[in-house]
Amino acid sequence: MRVALLGSGRGSNAEAVLRAQADGRLGRAKVAGLWCDIPTCKMLELGPKYAVPARFLDPGSFKTKFSPEREQAWADDLLAAQIDLLVLAGFMRVIKAPLLDTFAGRIINLHPSLLPAFPGLDGIGQAYKAGVLEAGCTVHWVNAEIDGGAHLGQNRIRREAGDTLETFAGKIHAAEHALLPAVIAHLSETPA
Numbered sequence: 623m624r625v626a627l628l629g630s631g632r633g634s635n636a637e638a639v640l641r642a643q644a645d646g647r648l649g650r651a652k653v654a655g656l657w658c659d660i661p662t663c664k665m666l667e668l669g670p671k672y673a674v675p676a677r678f679l680d681p682g683s684f685k686t687k688f689s690p691e692r693e694q695a696w697a698d699d700l701l702a703a704q705i706d707l708l709v710l711a712g713f714m715r716v717i718k719a720p721l722l723d724t725f726a727g728r729i730i731n732l733h734p735s736l737l738p739a740f741p742g743l744d745g746i747g748q749a750y751k752a753g754v755l756e757a758g759c760t761v762h763w764v765n766a767e768i769d770g771g772a773h774l775g776q777n778r779i780r781r782e783a784g785d786t787l788e789t790f791a792g793k794i795h796a797a798e799h800a801l802l803p804a805v806i807a808h809l810s811e812t813p814a
């Protein structure tokens with residue numbers, strides 16, 4: 623199963639997946655490359671570090687979505703790389719047609735909350751402000767509804783009395799780093 627990791631930022635979840643692959647914990651999945659929509663994003667540094675292709679691809683001039691012709695260019699590039707599964711690992715752009723149609727049923731997203739609670743931007747900040755005692759992360763199939771597809775897995779953490787936003791976020795990120803590679807490994811071993 624050839625996997626593309628799409629991201630926009632730090633890339634800690636992409637790195638968790640690459641580490642899992644290096645340790646033999648990614649099942650039959652193989653990371654075929656990293657695709658980033660921000661030319662300066664840290665995630666691009668993981669390419670040379672883990673010897674995988676990593677590229678910035680222009681998403682167009684919108685902030686949170688692709689321009690239609692650039693979304694087609696992304697779809698073409700991912701098709702040319704013979705990708706089986708698109709993994710949104712901190713990818714901060716909404717996926718629509720044509721990318722969604724080209725890879726229908728083959729795109730998963732990591733979100734830093736226990737969906738359906740706190741969808742959209744800043745799931746961690748939303749949960750922290752709401753004062754929830756249990757938080758976590760979700761990996762789900764991507765469909766046309768934002769953070770709305772069927773769940774593939776969740777990982778839970780407890781908020782302790784002394785938690786600051788920073789320590790709370792740290793626990794959620796650790797939960798994400800365990801969940802995402804496990805879901806990819808599981809999918810790679812599940813017959814389509």
Ligand code: GAR
Nearest residue numbers: 631632633634635636712732733734
């Ligand atoms: C992660 O917490 C991920 O769940 C979140 O962005 C962060 C990326 O961190 N994604 C979203 O909020 C998507 N709606 P990373 O770049 O270190 O992997």
